[in-house]
Amino acid sequence: MIALGGIIASIALAGPTWTFQPQPAYQAQAERVIVIDISNSMNATDVRPSRLARARFELLDLLKHYQDGQTALIAYGAEPFVVSPLNRDAKTIAEQVPQLITELLPVDCPKRTDLALAAAGRLLAQAGSHNGQIILLTDGLSQPAASLAAAQHLHQQGYRISVIGFGSTGGAPVPKAGGGFQESGADQIHLSRLDISGLRSLATAGGGIYTTASAGDNDLKALDTIGNAHPIRGGRQSDTQAG
DSSP states (O other): OHHHHHHHHHHHHHSOOOOOOOEEEEEOOOEEEEEEEOSGGGGOOSSSSOHHHHHHHHHHHHHHHOOSSEEEEEEESSSEEEEEEEESOHHHHHHHGGGOOGGGOSSOOOOOHHHHHHHHHHHHHHTTOSSOEEEEEESOOSSHHHHHHHHHHHHHTTOEEEEEEOSOSSOEEOBOTTSSBOEEETTEEOEEOOOHHHHHHHHHHTEEEEEEOOSSSHHHHHHHHHHHHSTTTTOEEEEEEEO
């Protein structure tokens, strides 16, 4: 018995110990840039109260919907401007949404979606993102070829571009700042129509989806299908260590 007790004591003294080893922790770090069109055509009222007002509502819904990762916001007309760079503070971005009006634009020129997409790509690249998402809120393209080329280039870099369209195919007049409506010549009032075909082609070129804005959450669900299609590509390994 004495010998057996000595063996047990020896094993206890020399036995294995357990310690916590650092292991890599994976944290979703999705990056997305929301790009909103605030050009004159977005003031058409074929959707109430206007296309731009509905786009702002949609933007607020997007900010509430995406709680993970970082979000940036770009507004554009003839040229883009960064409302907010990539950050995790969606509440601060949301506070700036009511101020997104056409009067912010310096000149009344054709919208340049291609420049806005390029600006979104630069924000993602500066953040080190290789697979971020761009969500475009607009009613159409004034320079389709340039916009499609920009979308294809961004998709080749690993980014996905999805589009939410605002307006109707029947169209509506575009109000002018001084009153009245824009004309297309010969005293004919110009009707601005939702360009579903062009916007769908843009989304296809960008590897994303197109959806028309709806009163429910179907558009948000549609966007989620893109995020869930490649869950691994949606995040990067964090430097955090878990014990």
